[in-house]
Amino acid sequence: xxxxxxxxxxxxxxxxxxxxxxxxxxxxxxxxxxxxxxxxxxxxxxxxxxxxxxxxxxxxxxxxxxxxxxxxxxxxxxxxxxxxxxxxxxxxxxxxxxxxxxxxxxxxxxxxxxxxxxxxxxxxxxxxxxxxxxxxxxxxxxxxxxxxxxxxxxxxxxxxxxxxxxxxxxxxxxxxxxxxxxxxxxxxxxxxxxxxxxxxxxxxxxxxxxxxxxxxxxxxxxxxxxxxxxxxxxxxxxxxxxxxxxxxxxxxxxxxxxxxxxxxxxxxxxxxxxxxxxxxxxxxxxxxxxxxxxxxxxxxxxxxxxxxxxxxxxxxxxxxxxxxxxxxxxxxxxxxxxxxxxxxxxxxxxxxxxxxxxxxxxxxxxxxxxxxxxxxxxxxxxxxxxxxxxxxxxxxxxxxxxxxxxxxxxxxxxxxxxxxxxxxxxxxxxxxxxxxxxxxxxxxxxxxxxxxxxxxxxxxxxxxxxxxxxxxxxxxxxxxxxxxxxxxxxxxxxxxxxxxxxxxxxxxxxxxxxxxxxxxxxxxxxxxxxxxxxxxxxxxxxxxx
Ligand SMILES: Cc1cc2nc3c(=O)[nH]c(=O)nc-3n(C[C@H](O)[C@H](O)[C@H](O)COP(=O)(O)OP(=O)(O)OC[C@H]3O[C@@H](n4cnc5c(N)ncnc54)[C@H](O)[C@@H]3O)c2cc1C
Ligand SMILES: *[C@@H]1O[C@H](CO)[C@@H](O)[C@H](O)[C@H]1NC(C)=O
Ligand SMILES: *[C@@H]1O[C@H](CO)[C@@H](O)[C@H](O)[C@H]1NC(C)=O
Ligand SMILES: *[C@@H]1O[C@H](CO)[C@@H](O)[C@H](O)[C@H]1NC(C)=O
Numbered sequence: 001x002x003x004x005x006x007x008x009x010x011x012x013x014x015x016x017x018x019x020x021x022x023x024x025x026x027x028x029x030x031x032x033x034x035x036x037x038x039x040x041x042x043x044x045x046x047x048x049x050x051x052x053x054x055x056x057x058x059x060x061x062x063x064x065x066x067x068x069x070x071x072x073x074x075x076x077x078x079x080x081x082x083x084x085x086x087x088x089x090x091x092x093x094x095x096x097x098x099x100x101x102x103x104x105x106x107x108x109x110x111x112x113x114x115x116x117x118x119x120x121x122x123x124x125x126x127x128x129x130x131x132x133x134x135x136x137x138x139x140x141x142x143x144x145x146x147x148x149x150x151x152x153x154x155x156x157x158x159x160x161x162x163x164x165x166x167x168x169x170x171x172x173x174x175x176x177x178x179x180x181x182x183x184x185x186x187x188x189x190x191x192x193x194x195x196x197x198x199x200x201x202x203x204x205x206x207x208x209x210x211x212x213x214x215x216x217x218x219x220x221x222x223x224x225x226x227x228x229x230x231x232x233x234x235x236x237x238x239x240x241x242x243x244x245x246x247x248x249x250x251x252x253x254x255x256x257x258x259x260x261x262x263x264x265x266x267x268x269x270x271x272x273x274x275x276x277x278x279x280x281x282x283x284x285x286x287x288x289x290x291x292x293x294x295x296x297x298x299x300x301x302x303x304x305x306x307x308x309x310x311x312x313x314x315x316x317x318x319x320x321x322x323x324x325x326x327x328x329x330x331x332x333x334x335x336x337x338x339x340x341x342x343x344x345x346x347x348x349x350x351x352x353x354x355x356x357x358x359x360x361x362x363x364x365x366x367x368x369x370x371x372x373x374x375x376x377x378x379x380x381x382x383x384x385x386x387x388x389x390x391x392x393x394x395x396x397x398x399x400x401x402x403x404x405x406x407x408x409x410x411x412x413x414x415x416x417x418x419x420x421x422x423x424x425x426x427x428x429x430x431x432x433x434x435x436x437x438x439x440x441x442x443x444x445x446x447x448x449x450x451x452x453x454x455x456x457x458x459x460x461x462x463x464x465x466x467x468x469x470x471x472x473x474x475x476x477x478x479x480x481x482x483x484x485x486x487x488x489x490x491x492x493x494x495x496x497x498x499x500x501x502x503x504x505x506x507x508x509x510x511x512x513x514x515x516x517x518x519x520x521x522x523x524x525x526x527x528x529x530x531x532x533x534x535x536x537x538x539x540x541x542x543x544x545x
Contacts, residue, residue, distance in 0.1 A: 035066040036526065039298050039312040040277070041285045041326070043071035044078020045097075045268055045508040046498035047318030049106060049515030052271035057523045067277035068310065070300055072284035076272060077265030078319065080508055083470050085350055085419055091405050092263050093419060095346060095472055097508050100264070102256025103176055104509035105183060106516060107267060111260060114270035121257035124403035125372050126418065128354075134371030135230045137379040138393025140361055142226045144371055157227070164223035168252060171217050175249040178202050179505070183513070189520035193486040193500055205245040206504065207484045213245025228252060230375040234398040236477055236506070237342045237425060239378060239390045244482040250505050264508065287327045288315055288495065296494060316496045316518055318511075323475070332492040339503060341475035344397075347422040349433070349458060349469035350405060352415055356438030372401040389425035397423040399436065407467050417467050427471070430456035439465055477506035489518050496522065 038054060040047045051067050058065045075081060077096075085091035099121040100107045111118050122132070133145040143160070145153065157165035178200040181187055190196035197203050205213060210232060214224045229240045231251035236243055260266050272279055283302040290296055296315050300308050317324065322338045355370035357363050362370060376394035391397065400421045407415040422428055431454070434440045439461075458469045480503065487500025496518040501510050 035064050036314065037312045038065055038067050038314045038316065038522070039285075039296070039310070040067060040069045040316045040318055041298075041324065042078060042318035042498075043069050043073075043076045043268065043272060043279060043281075044319060044511065045080060046501075046511035046515040047071075047078075047316065048076070048268035048271040048275075049110075049512035050316050050318055050496075050498065050519050051275035051277045051515075052110065053516040053519035054522065055275040055277075057519060061523070063523075063526060067275055068312070069272060069277045069279045070283045070285045070298070071279065071281050074282050075265070076269045076279070076281070077263075078268075079474065079476060080264045080268060082263035082265065083348065085348075085405050086408050086468050088405075088408070091403075091419070093348060093402055093421070094259070094264065095348065095470070096474065096476065097264055099257045099259050100507070100509055101254060101258070103180065103253065104507070105180075106512040107509050108258075110267050110271060110512070114267065114274065116266055116270065117261035118258050119261050121259055122373075125401060126404045127372075129369040129372050131367075131369070131371040133373045133375060134360070135226055135375050135377055136360065136394055137377050138395070139379065141371070142377065157223075161220060161223040161227070164220040165227070167217060168214070168219045168223065168228065171214075171219070172249050172252045175202070175205060175246065176253050179246075189517045189524065191489055191521060193489065193504060194484070197486065197504065202246055203484050205249065207482050208245050209482055210240040210243050210245050210248030213248065214240070225377055225380070229377045233377065233391075234375050234423065236480060237344055237389075237397050237423065238480060242390065243480045247480045247505060250507070267508075285324070285326050287329065289329045290492075294494065314494045314496070314522055316498065316515075316522075317491065318498045318515060320499045320502065321497065328492070328495075332495065334488070334491075336487040336491075336497065336500060339481075340479045342477055342479055343425065344474045344476050345422075345424045345427050346472045346474060347424070347428050347433075347458060347469065348419065348471075350407070350417040350419045350467045351437055351465055352407070352417050352467070353437040353439065353465065354418060355399070355401070355420075355436055358438055359435050374399040391425050395424065395432070396428070397425070427457060429454065430458060430460045433458050433461060433466070437465065478502050480506065489514065489521060494525075 040050050047069060051069060054065050054067060079096040081096050082092040083095050085093060102108060125132075131144050131146050134141045135143045154165055154169065179202065181200045182190065182196055187196050187199060197206065208216070210228065211224065214228065215221070219228075224240055228248060228251065232238055232240060232243050232248050235251045236247060240248060280300070280302065283300050285298055285300045286307070287299045288296055289299070291311070295311050295313055297309050297311050298315065300310075302308070317326065320341075321336050355374070357367055357370055360370050360374070375398050376392070376396060378392040382392055402419045402421055404416050404418055407417045458466060458471065483503060486504050487497060489496060489498070489500065491497045498511060498514040498518060501514040504510070
């Protein structure tokens, strides 16, 4: 440990001890400096990880923290949350973030530390089709993957795409390797994401569209459009000419895809409980005001009670500032740019019917089963006007068959129903749902045709066809336009921000990484360390831990 810091640090502890207890030297380890009061706004991946890591750092130091988490929703997890099919807790399914991957060290480690059950992504799928993923362009399947949830069945891909998949895989691995340097000293913790990204050489990747990045790296347009774009569409609702190169690469880093049994939100609930934070649900932060002594007053409202104010030493804003409704006074010198977010319709439903081979033009091919996951891309010749969402003739981003469930109401002879998830840029119509399930013909022959009016929605379909549904409109991630600067982790003194990360990479893991990053920066600042790495000491040396 740096000896000057050591002296300063113990000097400080001693003087605090003097103030509090009269002069009396405490043995090492027994002395705890007074509580630092930390407010975290948002109980999603970013805020929970911030709390979790603050507690870990506090446990390794002589400084204690008192953490309060404000969350305006009634649940923990933010954009990571589940709903129950038939409202039955036996059937939870993800409404938001559904998978993470083995290089997501923060999530993987936390799952292990918290003792959560991890399952392979797609493990619950019915598995009735050998064909797991089909890529649909609105007219035909351009590619079908069999017996695999991984993109990287290289042998098969090479047969169709030549060297492109090999090049793309190498590019993805190099890119992930660069990104992972942000996890380690000397770059971690980073005050400036822009500087850290420049240091590891990722700005070349964020400064161009995925299309340009792949072209520059000699990945053929056919492979890019048919495979990589299918992935950018299901993961981010964006085509390659829109999304930047780095996020396009993230979409291909799917090795070891996994999820938490029962819901990924449990990672964040577990983190919060391990952090011993005081979690206030249904508590909306309205304003943050700086006091003369540098502390910050938070004004919050919660259902059924008046405005409350609390004073903190540090505040973490752990969600996009632009839709937090928080007013900050005095305003920070630099307010994060407002950026467009994608509007995504998520439609979950259960039905006794399977996807229609006829709708997907498989009837003539002798195939009786549609791939369990239908991803989409644009046809080769498409010229979309720039104003359109970019979804193209397919009309949706993805349809996944999640699992089977036993339909209630038939307890004596439970019927098998399939649970589906549709991602689309607009609300799905009853007509569309009927078509993909092959109900249209059946309906025309006799019964109810009114449900096919153009403005009908899934709720208009009869219960014997759609036994349960849940619709949700999200702003799940930014439109990831190419850029070379990112919002800083420090908004103002003692005021931290995690969501600048979303324009770089928008995932649960990267939010969690940023939460840990601000926790580390905060500790550094308490120990008088320069928050920015100057190359001469390690983080722990600087933090006096
Ligand atoms: C449909 C969908 C699919 C996705 N798929 C994946 C995936 O497969 N894998 C993946 O890694 N990521 C996925 N994502 C993205 C992932 O969910 C997010 O990147 C991540 O969860 C963001 O976490 P966060 O903590 O930064 O923000 P959030 O989860 O949004 O948390 C911010 C929290 O702050 C709260 N808040 C905001 N303002 C206030 C206020 N004024 N007072 C109090 N509380 C406030 C909000 O209620 C919210 O709970 C998906 C997202 C969606 C919606
Ligand atoms: C932590 O802060 C909360 C709310 O601000 C307060 O009620 C609680 O007493 C504090 N805990 C400790 C140990 O100081
Ligand atoms: C995850 O755990 C491994 C093994 O304990 C450790 O080496 C690594 O630093 C951890 N990474 C993170 C981000 O927690
Ligand atoms: C749908 O359109 C019909 C005819 O235009 C109208 O009568 C009906 O009220 C509409 N239904 C909804 C749910 O908007």
